[in-house]
Amino acid sequence: MGVLIMEMRLLRYFWTVAEVGTITQAAEQLHVTQPTLSRQIKNLETDLGTPLFTRNKNHLALTQAGLFLKTRAEEILELDQQTEQAFIDEKNQLFSGTIHIGCVEADNSDTMAMILEEFIRDYPQVKFTVVTRTSSYVSDLLDKGIIDVAILLKPIDTQKYESLTLPRTERWGLLVSKDAFLAQKDLITPNDLLDLPLIMSRRSEVSTMLEKWLGHPLSELNVIGYFNLHFNIEPLVERQIGVALGIEGAMSAADHDLLKFIPLDPELKTNCVLAWARNRNLSPVASKYIRRFKDAFQN
Structure with a gap:
């Protein structure tokens, strides 16, 4: 392993040991165990092929190679800190x-x-x-x-x-009044839809999709009106003027004490x-x- 590809974490370990002079104090600052830190430093010396410390009884002193690496480590760690801070500044302050x-x-x-x-x-x-x-x-x-x-x-x-x-897929079905006979159903089949007073979107893509699901021309349905947002059509559904074709997610704000969403069968989902x-x-x-x-x- 060369210094240029050395892990930033390992550089920080080495620099901290070099700064405080003992494995014990460095391990406390770095929140790692002493055996882990000792092993990391020993592996670093092995990879570099040179001792970085001379070991006295209660203190570690840097060798010439260790002094050189500490100087370079300080430069690299400072640059890393500046880069991180610059990113934080850009993200939290400058980007608007x-x-x-x-x-x-x-x-x-x-x-x-x-x-x-x-x-x-x-x-x-x-x-x-x-x-x-x-x-x-x-x-x-x-x-x-x-x-x-x-x-x-x-x-x-x-x-x-x-x-x-x-x-996440969107499930299609009918919004119906809970007072309607239809509300007893759990699913709506193509045959069910043929006789219902239907309110639906004017979008041509929705008409094409419905015809394909229905297996019949749309002209065979009793389409009594059109709408864009469900909020505007819910009072008509409550009063059983018609049933509304739409997706379940769009009807989540409906008054569930008065209205019921019934999925189509076969199931019809889109993204x-x-x-x-x-x-x-x-x-x-x-x-x-x-x-x-x-x-x-x-x-």
Whole structure:
């Protein structure tokens, strides 16, 4: 082992022993056992092929090689400390800006919040804006550059974006009134859906997905209305005007004393994606936020 590839930890061990002059005191400062520290110093001397200390009864004195290594160790450890401090300064003080995030109503809203919480804790100077709307609306904001990144719900065309698929899936089903006869069911089959007054999203991707699951043209369904956010449609469902097709995560705020979510059978699940515009220069804040998602979820 050469000095240039020596572990920083081992350099610190050696420097501490050289500074205090005894294994006992150095072990106490370093919070390691005396046998461990003695073995590390002896291995270092073996690797370097030269003694670093002369051993007296109660004190260790540096040899010429030890004096040389101590000088170099001080330089390297000081540089390491300065580098670490510079990183802390950059992270906690110098790095600032604002990130604009769009997010759909979904279970993955929690994922967005979790990553954002960690991000703000590490970079307290950073500010944020979160816009919660439908995938179509959020996509439009992303296209116009009004937001930096977006959590979008599949099915959606992501070819024009850079994207990262998030692992948590979103389960599709119906939101129904607990007073309705339908609330006795635990699952909704394609045949069940044919006769129901349905309220759903206008998104063409959702219509295509539903037709594929249904095995029938969408024209065979009794679609009585459309909506974007579930909050606005829940009073109609409570009054049994219709049933609403959506994902379970978007309906988590619904009044569960009045409403019930019933999953589709066969099960229908989709993912959310983190998306950002292709070929657009991102701010340092947005780039670091995206990197957090990649570190957490990208294989």
